[in-house]
Amino acid sequence: MRLRRVVVGNGIAGLTAGEALRAGGYDGELVVVGEEPHPPYSRPALSKALLRDLADVSSHRLPEPETEAVEMLGVRATGLDPARRVVRLDDGSETSYDGLAIATGTRARRLGPEGCGELTLRGLDDALALQERLAARPSVIVVGAGPLGMEIASGCLDAGCEVTLVARGAPLATQLGAVLSGVLTRAAVGRGLRIVTSSSARVLDGTAVEADGRLLSADLVISAVGDEPNVEWLADSGLLVGGALVVDSRGRLTGLSGVVAAGDVATFPTKHGPRRVPLWTSAIDQAKTAAAGLLRGDAAPELVFQPYFWTEQFGLSLKVCGDLVFSGAPEVVVGDLAGDSMLLRWAQPDGTATVAAVNHRIPVPKLRRMTHPPSASRHE
Amino acid sequence: MRIALDRPRCEGHGLCEEAAPSLMHLDDDGELVLDVEEVSADADVAAAKAAARVCPVAALSLA
Numbered sequence: 001m002r003l004r005r006v007v008v009g010n011g012i013a014g015l016t017a018g019e020a021l022r023a024g025g026y027d028g029e030l031v032v033v034g035e036e037p038h039p040p041y042s043r044p045a046l047s048k049a050l051l052r053d054l055a056d057v058s059s060h061r062l063p064e065p066e067t068e069a070v071e072m073l074g075v076r077a078t079g080l081d082p083a084r085r086v087v088r089l090d091d092g093s094e095t096s097y098d099g100l101a102i103a104t105g106t107r108a109r110r111l112g113p114e115g116c117g118e119l120t121l122r123g124l125d126d127a128l129a130l131q132e133r134l135a136a137r138p139s140v141i142v143v144g145a146g147p148l149g150m151e152i153a154s155g156c157l158d159a160g161c162e163v164t165l166v167a168r169g170a171p172l173a174t175q176l177g178a179v180l181s182g183v184l185t186r187a188a189v190g191r192g193l194r195i196v197t198s199s200s201a202r203v204l205d206g207t208a209v210e211a212d213g214r215l216l217s218a219d220l221v222i223s224a225v226g227d228e229p230n231v232e233w234l235a236d237s238g239l240l241v242g243g244a245l246v247v248d249s250r251g252r253l254t255g256l257s258g259v260v261a262a263g264d265v266a267t268f269p270t271k272h273g274p275r276r277v278p279l280w281t282s283a284i285d286q287a288k289t290a291a292a293g294l295l296r297g298d299a300a301p302e303l304v305f306q307p308y309f310w311t312e313q314f315g316l317s318l319k320v321c322g323d324l325v326f327s328g329a330p331e332v333v334v335g336d337l338a339g340d341s342m343l344l345r346w347a348q349p350d351g352t353a354t355v356a357a358v359n360h361r362i363p364v365p366k367l368r369r370m371t372h373p374p375s376a377s378r379h380e
Numbered sequence: 381m382r383i384a385l386d387r388p389r390c391e392g393h394g395l396c397e398e399a400a401p402s403l404m405h406l407d408d409d410g411e412l413v414l415d416v417e418e419v420s421a422d423a424d425v426a427a428a429k430a431a432a433r434v435c436p437v438a439a440l441s442l443a
Contacts, residue, residue, distance in 0.1 A: 019433060023426060044436045059389070063432050063441060280436050281395065310393065317391070363406030364394030 003028030005294070006087060006095055007069075008077045009103030010034025011043065013263025013283040017101040018067045020291030030069040031095060033087065035104075037074040038124050039064060044280050046127040047148055048312045051134075051155025060124065077104065080237040082256055099294045102234075102245065102261040103287065106227035106278060110203075111143060117206020119222045121152055130222070134159040138219030141209050143201050145171035147311045149224035150184065154313035156222075157191055164194045164218065166201045166211050176356075177326025179337065179344065180318065183358060187314035187340070227278060229265045246274060249302040251290025257297075260290035270305055271350075272323075281308045306368065316340065319364060322354035322371035334360055345370065381419050381442050383428050385412060389439040396431035396440055403427055412439075 005021060007014045010032055018032055040062040049059035072089070079088035086094040108120035119133075120126060130152075137160045142153045145167035156163045165171065171188065173181040189195065198211035203223060209216045231245050239245060239253055244267045247253060251260040251268070263286060264278035285305060292300035309320040326346055333355075335342030341359040348354060351373035383403065392410035403416045403424065419428045425442075432440040 016433065019429075023430075042436045042438060045438075049437065059437065062438050063429075066429070281434075284395075284434055308393075308395075310391075312391075319393070361392060361410035363397070363408070363410050364392065365397050365406065367394075368398075 003098045004031065004096060005029070005099040005101070006031045006033065006097040007101045007103060008033045008087060009101075009105055009263065009265070010036060010040070010071075010073065011103065011105050011263060011283070012040075012062075012280065013103035013105070013265075013287040014101070015040050015062075015065055016284050016287035017103055017260075017262055017291045018069055019065055020288045021101075021295065022067050024291055024295045026295060028098075030067055031097075032067075032069045032071050032073075033075055033077055033089065033095065034071065034073045035076040036123060036125075041124050042280075043122075044310075046124065047121055047151040047155065050127050050131065051152065052158055052312070060127070077233050080234055080239065082237055082239065082259065085258070098258060100259045101287075101290055101294060102259065102265065103263040103283075104230040104233070104265050106229045106264045106276075108223070109226045109228050111201065111223050111225060112203030112205065112221075116203065117221070118203045119206070119220060121148065121222065121224065122227065133220060134161065137161050140164070140220045140222060141166060141216055141218040142222050142224060143203060143209060144224035144226070145169075145195075146175055146224060146226070147172065147309075150188065150313050151311060152222055152224055153188065153193055154191070157193060157314075162194075162218075163192075164196055164216060166196050166198055166209060166216070168199060168201075169197065171195065175324065176318075176320075177346075179330055180326065180356060180358070183337065183340075183342075184313065184316060184318070187316050191314045193314070227264065229276065231265060244274075244276075247290070248293075249289075250293035250298075250300050251286060251303065252293045252297075258294070260294045262286035262290040266290075268303060268305075277305070277307070279307065279309060281306070308364070308368075316359055318356060318358050319362075319367060320354065320356045321364065321368045322346075322352055323348060325354060330356075381425055381428065383414055383417050383419060383432075384441045384443055385414055386439045386441070387412075389437045391437055391439075393436060395434040395436070399434050400427035400431040404431065 041060040045060040076090040108122040112118040202210040263283040289303040330344040333343040346354040
């Protein structure tokens with residue numbers, strides 16, 4: 001009988017998993033279930049190019065897959081029965097599988113009550129709705145000062161809006177450390193961003209935020225306070241461990257053959273312990289690993305996770321290779337910390353390094369090589 | 381097949397080079413150089429497709 005492998009999720013992880021199955025020689029039936037009805041798009045572009053240039057409506061589009069998959073788009077998976085090997089769908093039907101790749105991603109976390117008008121930015125529909133609203137140059141409050149919140153604030157400023165950012169501490173400090181936080185915050189303030197620091201913010205509705213007891217209001221309130229994995233549909237599957245979808249170094253669910261998971265939804269082993277790492281290259285590398293794990297089991301290579309992070313905001317471009325750990329003062333390889341172009345390097349205890357380029361053009365493979373311990377890069 | 385680069389879109393992430401080092405590389409200024417534009421061998425076509433897939437700004441396409 002012809003095999004039937006099913007990929008649930010149509011973001012970059014699902015897309016890559018399907019293509020990697022084909023590239024790995026799988027020629028059986030391939031079914032892709034995707035909640036979003038859209039053709040493939042780049043999520044990172046939604047808060048960067050798509051917000052920066054409101055006239056460009058194609059900067060997010062990705063090449064169509066050539067996997068000859070049966071695509072079930074606009075359909076949500078609502079349940080999984082691993083004993084019967086079926087995925088239940090929200091149109092009331094079921095689809096059976098011999099092998100399953102779970103790549104259902106995450107959704108934006110919200111702060112306000114359901115339906116209060118608070119905007120978030122996670123999917124293409126969110127981005128298009130935000131583009132439309134920004135055309136009238138509304139005043140904007142962005143809640144959350146991580147990379148996404150800062151990119152949204154930057155895009156809104158570029159659109160001519162007055163923007164207030166509600167931050168718990170120094171913007172980006174949690175993710176990128178004090179030095180890069182300082183560099184990017186300086187650029188943000190220079191471009192006119194107003195920053196309100198508040199230990200606890202409450203979104204009251206689509207136009208009002210309470211920050212440490214103080215009432216802030218604007219035409220739009222956009223929250224960017226992290227994401228939540230889409231795992232509810234797996235609640236009665238027995239697959240979740242403490243609410244998380246935990247995979248091994250080959251993307252496989254422990255103790256269950258024929259099921260793998262990849263992308264933002266999956267908690268996978270990193271050298272800092274099991275983590276979800278919702279980044280573009282993380283999703284791609286995990287998906288390739290999981291597809292091989294599904295096809296070849298123990299013979300498949302283990303995930304080699306090499307973090308790559310980038311952001312564009314307030315006229316600055318930042319690219320980072322290596323672990324996203326930024327303790328202490330970096331070595332300034334090029335430029336200076338007071339300028340707007342620099343190459344910085346943080347030595348890590350394990351001999352690797354974290355390297356960040358701010359408005360400094362450098363081939364990323366070269367940046368990556370700078371993260372290797374000295375012995376590994378002797379032949380440069 | 382022909383690899384096409386939309387140069388204004390390219391942001392120099394270099395993920396394409398990591399996917400297809402035999403077909404393209406970033407020069408010292410971080411500009412993408414297509415070392416091969418016409419691909420016909422199966423392995424090259426597969427590498428070119430992989431390179432186009434990983435680009436987060438969809439700067440590469442195959443025609």
